[in-house]
Each structure stands twice: as C-alpha cells, then as structure tokens.
Amino acid sequence: SYELTQPPSVSVSPGQTVSITCSGDKLGDKYAYWYQQKPGQSPVLLIYQNTKRPSGIPERFSGSTSGNTATLTISGTQPMDEADYYCQAWDSTTVVFGGGTELTVL
C-alpha cells in the first residue's frame, strides 16, 4: 500500500523558518495537500494542489514539491503555529495521510 513519510517532530524558534517534508513514491506525479491540527481541534486545510493556499490561510504557509518530496514551509513561525501537520495525497482510488509531524515552537 502507498505510504507517505514525514518526520515525527520538528522544532523551531519563534520568527524563524521551518520546513516539514513528506516523501512518497512518485509523489511528484500527484497532488500533495497539507493540514494543520491543533490539540482538541479538527484539521484545517493549509495547502492544496502542492502550492495553493485556501482563503484565510496566512501567507507564511507555503507548499512546494521536488521529485518525490513535498514540503510545507512556515516563514516567520509564530507560537500559534505549534500543532501537528499532516500531508496527504491520492493514490489511485485511496486517500493516504502521512504519519504527521509535531511542530514545537520553542
């Protein structure tokens, strides 16, 4: 079955830039999506179609792809960005989520 691999945890200092990667076989041939989930809350779509931001999502969140890796970058990270982040893709007729990355803003 298809798998997406994310680092379990990442840390960043406030105001700095952090990147979270997501790798999968032939991911470059698919659309990648990114979701943010804060404790006790439902997920929120941050990035769709690799690079697009839904309305209301701050510009500091951006997405990119290179080869079989999708990357979520947060510029000028704020304490409120501390959350779990999940990548997602479609593989044929199934939806696959990455294992999630816990972002700590120190």
Added chain:
Amino acid sequence: EVQLLESGGGLVQPGGSLRLSCAASGFTFSNYAMSWVRQAPGKGLEWVSTFSGSGGDTYYRDSVKDRFTVSRDNSKNSLYLQMNSLRAEDTALYYCARGTNPNGMGVWGQGTTVIVSS
C-alpha cells in the same frame, strides 16, 4: 456558514454495528465529494471512505471494505457511514470532511467518537 455536524457515535461491543451521520449546511451538498476520516486516540489521521460528488462512486480503505458502507442523501444534505462487524481497532474519533482531489478536504466537522469495547 458552511458547517458539518457529525452524530451517531457511541460505545458498542465488538461485532456490533453503528451508523454515523453527517449533516451539512451552508453549501450545495450535492456538488461535493464527501469523506470520512478517523483518528484513534493519540494517533494520526486515517482516511476511511469517500463518496464522490457525482456518479455515485465510493471508495474505502482496505481494512473496512466489506464491513463499512458509505452513503449519502442529497435531499437531506447528509452523509452516512454504516459500520458493521466493528473491531477494537475501529475505536476513533470519526470526522466528516468536504471535498477531495483536486481541492483537498477544505471543511471538517467536529467529529463523533466511536468506542468498540466489551
């Protein structure tokens, strides 16, 4: 306001059944594919099933095929998940979400909890 409201969760014994519902409001329900996504306690997101917005296509993860059935009633703006032969590993918070490829799951409900235990 665009909203999804799940209901129907609860405590059920292994081998039992439950039917989850998701009531949609604030958008043209029939225009969108709808999905169920679950999250076991302390774990990550796990896709369960998707019902396409048109054509009636349904998709399932392997572990729920032949046990779960997704359906929708566009006249009632509602999505359902019939869960049979429930197992302990089905214990999770079940979310209803709007959308899928290519625009992502842009709207999520607050979830309904399913606990499978004797």
